[in-house]
Amino acid sequence: MREVYIAGIGQTAVGEHWDRSLRELALEAAELAVQDAGAGMPQALFVGNMLAPLLSGQANLGSLLADYCGWRGIEASTIEAAGASGAAALRQGYLAVSSGLVDTALVLGVEKMTDKIGAGVSAALASAHDADYEAAQGVTPVAVAALLMRRYMHEHGAGLPDFAGFSVNAHANAGANPYAMYRNPLTVETYLSAGMLADPVNMFDSAPEADGAAAVLLTASGEAARGQRRPAVRLAASAVATDSLAVHDRRDPLALSAAALSSRKAYDLAGLKPEQIQLVELHDSFGIFAVLSLEASGFAQAGHGWRLADPANPAIALGGRLPISTFGGLKARGNPGGATGVYQAVEVTLQLRGEAGANQVGGTNGNRPRRGMAQSLGGSGAVAVTHVFQSL
C-alpha cells in the first residue's frame, strides 16, 4: 500500500443554487481542485452523491461528470452511503491510490437538493433509513434525531440549553467562511426561541438542506501535494464501519457504535490517540449527533459530550481544546448531502495547510495544526466514515 496525499482541493459556495445545475456545481469544484493541485486530467473520478436519482432523475453521475469535466475516457463511478456518501467516495479514492493501480483520483461530492421542496426531499432523505421498517412508518432523519436527543436528555440530564453551544459555535465559525450558507451569528437566546421541527429538535438545531459540490484530488506523491508555500497533507488513516440500519435494532442507540469502530480503527492506523487530534469536522446534522460523535470517538465520556460546548468555556471553539465545525459544519456551512463528506476533507486540509484565514485553528501566527479528523455519518449513524489527516 502507498501513502495518499491531498494534492488539490475545491469547493463551491453552499446554498440554494436555483440557477445552476448539478453538473455545473460539480464542474466548478472539480476544476478548482485540479487547478489547486496544478494538475491535469485525473486517472479516476469517484463521485459521492446520495440523492440525484431521486431528486434529479439522474444516476450514472460518474460518466456524466467525467464527460462534463472534459475528462472523457477516465475511470468513473458513484459511491453512496447516505449522508456519508462523500466520505465513502473519499475512502474509495484512497483505496484506489493506495493500491498503486491509480495514481491520481478526484473525489467529487455533489448534491442538488433545493430544486424540490418539502415532502419530496424528506421522502428522499428517508431512503437513508430502513425503507420497510422505518421510512414506511414515517421515520425521517429529523424524527430519528429527536428520538435520540430526547433519550439522551432523559439518560444524562442534559437540557435543551446544553445543546445550544453547538449551533452557536457553528454559526460563529461560518461567519468568516465565504462558502458557508448561514453566516449570521446565532445566540443562545435565539436558539432557544426557535420553533420545533420534531420536539426537542428545533429549527436552529438542524442543518439546512443545500446544494453544493466539493472536490479533493488524491495522489501518491508527497512532492506533488507540497506546494511552494504550503505543506503536504496526507491521509493518515481511512476507516468505515457500520451499525444496524434501523435505529430500533441497535444495542445502545446512543452509543453510535459505527462511529466508535471507525474512529478506533482510524486511530490505530494513524498511530494516534484521540488527545492528539487537533480539530474535528464531524457530522453535526443535528446537535445530538455532534454530541454522540464526540463521545463515540473518544473525545468525551458517554453522557458528557455536550459539556464540550459549554458557552462559558467552549472546548469546541476555534481557540478551544478541540475545535469542531471550524468553517461552520453541517449546521451553518450547510449540508449538501453526498457532498458534505468532501467539504469536510477540504476544510481539514485548509486547516493543516494553514490556509484557513480567519477560521485558522491555532490562529494566524503560523501555529497551524498538524493532525485533523473528519467523521461523516449516514443513516443516523448506520454507517460512519472516519479519516485522519496529517501534515508535517
Add this chain to the structure above:
Amino acid sequence: MREVYIAGIGQTAVGEHWDRSLRELALEAAELAVQDAGAGMPQALFVGNMLAPLLSGQANLGSLLADYCGWRGIEASTIEAAGASGAAALRQGYLAVSSGLVDTALVLGVEKMTDKIGAGVSAALASAHDADYEAAQGVTPVAVAALLMRRYMHEHGAGLPDFAGFSVNAHANAGANPYAMYRNPLTVETYLSAGMLADPVNMFDSAPEADGAAAVLLTASGEAARGQRRPAVRLAASAVATDSLAVHDRRDPLALSAAALSSRKAYDLAGLKPEQIQLVELHDSFGIFAVLSLEASGFAQAGHGWRLADPANPAIALGGRLPISTFGGLKARGNPGGATGVYQAVEVTLQLRGEAGANQVGGTNGNRPRRGMAQSLGGSGAVAVTHVFQSL
C-alpha cells in the same frame, strides 16, 4: 499491490421474485458465496445496485445488507454505474483487496425490479442516461439500442436476421442453467416473428428486467481460493473507462469507446491478447450491444461482429471459437440491473473452475478454459467495466 482471488461465489435464481424482498435475495447470494469459500464474516462489503432508491425507496444498502447478513460493524458502501453497477462494485472490491488494506471483501450485486411495472421501471432505467438532454426527451435504454442498431444496419449492411444468433445462443445456453430466467429454446423464426419494442429492436432481442442477487468473495490468498478439488481463480485485470453519457455527443456512436478503452487496458494489465481469451460474458442487454462489445474489445473488426453469431457456424456458441453468454447472458439468464455484473463474475468463475456442468466451455472432459473475460456496460456504453479472470 496484491493479487486478488475469487474465493467464493453465490447467486440466486434470476426472475420475478414477488414473494422475496431485496434484502432476502441479497442475503441468499451473500451466504452462498461465503459458504462456497468456507469463510467467515468478510471485512468489507461492496454493494452493486442501480435502482433501489428509485424502485424501493431504499438507499444506504451497504449498511442495510451488512446488518441483514449479520455482519454488523463491517465496512460497507454502495457503488453505482448504471447497468455496470455490479462490475463497478467488483472493481472497488478489487481495489480494496489489492491495496492491502482489506483482506476479504464481499462484492454483492442486487436488484429488485419487478415489483413495479411499466413506466415506473422505464423512467428509473432512463436515469442511466443524461437526465437533462436525453431522458427528459423520452430517451430510454431500448430507444438508444434501436437508434444504434438502425445505424449499424445502415452502415454495415446487416439485417434483422443477422442479430438473431445472439438471442438464439443465449436461450440455448440458459436451458441448462437453473438460475436462468428464460430456459426455453428460441429459434431464428420465433426471433424474427417477435413484436417490435422500438423498431428494429424486437421483444426477443431485448433482455428482461429481473430480480436477483449474486456475490463473489475476494481475498488476497490464492490458498484460500483454491479448493481441494478446484483451481484458484484470480482477477488478472480490472479496468473501467467512460464515454460521453449522451449518445449524441459520442464521436462514433457505434465505436463504444469506453468498452474499447477498458478492454485494451485490461489486456495490458493481464498481459494477454484478445485471441487468448477463451470465453466472454458481455453486456447483451440488446443484440446490438453484444455486437458492439465484440468489436470494441478486439474480437471482431468494426462492422463484422454480427458474423460471430452466424447460425451456420456460430463462433459464440459453447463449442465455438469464442463462447459468450455461456449461462444465458443478460438476454436469457436475465438482467437484474446492478446485480448483472456480479452474475457475470460468478459465471466466468464457474467456467474457469470447471464447474459449469452442461454449460462448460471446453466440454466436460476436464479441458476447462484458463482465461475468461467479463464486460459490463452502463448508460448504453457511457461506462464500461472489463475484468479478466485467470486460473492455473
